[in-house]
Amino acid sequence: MNLTELKNKPISELVALAGEMGLENLARARKQDIIFSILKAHAKSGEDIFGEGVLEILQDGFGFLRSADSSYLAGPDDIYVSPSQIRRFNLRTGDSISGKIRTPKDSERYFALLK
Structure with a gap:
């Protein structure tokens, strides 16, 4: 997963991606917080x-x-x-x-x- 690609996505796509990953309560979060949560979950799964x-x-x-x-x-x-x-x-x-x-x-x- 690439940080730069996530920064370029609209918030709606990020919220949908977070939902697919099982992350909740991010609908009202700032874009930076959503990206941070996605990357943290991605890293926990052992991926680069x-x-x-x-x-x-x-x-x-x-x-x-x-x-x-x-x-x-x-x-x-x-x-x-x-x-x-x-x-x-x-x-x-x-x-x-x-x-x-x-x-x-x-x-x-x-x-x-x-x-």
């Missing part, structure tokens, strides 16, 4: 999730994949990229990246790039 974006590296050494949908501004849909991945692959701000992501853990706010 993919995301993409343009890398912005912050001064602290980590970065985020930003999307064109939000004019490359910070937002809840951003994907975290660790400093070790940035160093290992010699990544720079402006690089277009796609890869496997995981859902946020308990104390995290963003999806994270795995591979």
Whole structure:
């Protein structure tokens, strides 16, 4: 499943997809919350999730994949990229990246790039 594809779907399709997956009480939820619930359920079933974006590296050494949908501004849909991945692959701000992501853990706010 691809995060970018879900972002491009209308809310009605997302609610229908959530219903097919057995997720309830999402009819009045925000689009971001519906997408998050769908991806979380998808990840629990052991299937891969993919995301993409343009890398912005912050001064602290980590970065985020930003999307064109939000004019490359910070937002809840951003994907975290660790400093070790940035160093290992010699990544720079402006690089277009796609890869496997995981859902946020308990104390995290963003999806994270795995591979």
